[in-house]
Amino acid sequence: DAKTTQPPSMDCAEGRAANLPCNHSTISGNEYVYWYRQIHSQGPQYIIHGLKNNETNEMASLIITEDRKSSTLILPHATLRDTAVYYCIVNDGGSNYKLTFGKGTLLTVNP
Amino acid sequence: NAGVTQTPKFQVLKTGQSMTLQCAQDMNHEYMSWYRQDPGMGLRLIHYSVGAGITDQGEVPNGYNVSRSTTEDFPLRLLSAAPSQTSVYFCASRRTSGSSTDTQYFGPGTRLTVL
Numbered sequence: 001d002a003k004t005t006q007p008p009s010m011d012c013a014e015g016r017a018a019n020l021p022c023n024h025s026t027i028s029g030n031e032y033v034y035w036y037r038q039i040h041s042q043g044p045q046y047i048i049h050g051l052k053n054n055e056t057n058e059m060a061s062l063i064i065t066e067d068r069k070s071s072t073l074i075l076p077h078a079t080l081r082d083t084a085v086y087y088c089i090v091n092d093g094g095s096n097y098k099l100t101f102g103k104g105t106l107l108t109v110n111p
Numbered sequence: 112n113a114g115v116t117q118t119p120k121f122q123v124l125k126t127g128q129s130m131t132l133q134c135a136q137d138m139n140h141e142y143m144s145w146y147r148q149d150p151g152m153g154l155r156l157i158h159y160s161v162g163a164g165i166t167d168q169g170e171v172p173n174g175y176n177v178s179r180s181t182t183e184d185f186p187l188r189l190l191s192a193a194p195s196q197t198s199v200y201f202c203a204s205r206r207t208s209g210s211s212t213d214t215q216y217f218g219p220g221t222r223l224t225v226l
Binding site: 032034041042043044045046049087097098099100101102103104 | 219
């Protein structure tokens, strides 16, 4: 079963920041936090990942708490195209390539 | 690069029929996998492969067979389709020879209905 807990749904106004939380209280020291999203039944798409430092790329920012038990994905200026199911996944990389998906958070961006 | 491609996009089968879902990638990725996604659920791993000639079972392997004769292709076979196999099937691939955190790339999916 998934090692992460996410709210089932969230709403966000277009142009505002979307902050998606994820709890991973049993994360191990060598496990990374990955975020993927799935737009309207398309294949999942990688967004960002991190170990303990905050990370930013062209799509989003990832904030990981100091104890690593939770994280927040931030979409700084949400658009209607960001409406999707967002999955938070923990994985140790290495030789474990299997991703365990929970139900994720359905983010709805409203005009 | 075409990335990960899947065929067909849609398929309707009758109970007991067999078929093969095709998956191909042109990124020379060693690792390939198959997932299924039922309505309102996350993806569940069916089978995976870390290279040509090597396959292993995932979380829900029953009713499915796979083989990996080339790096590029990873077909998924349904030997005798059942209504419980109605689902959306996703293929994914990633490198294993690069960074330990290389990401996975997913195909567009095959929507299968078994009547």
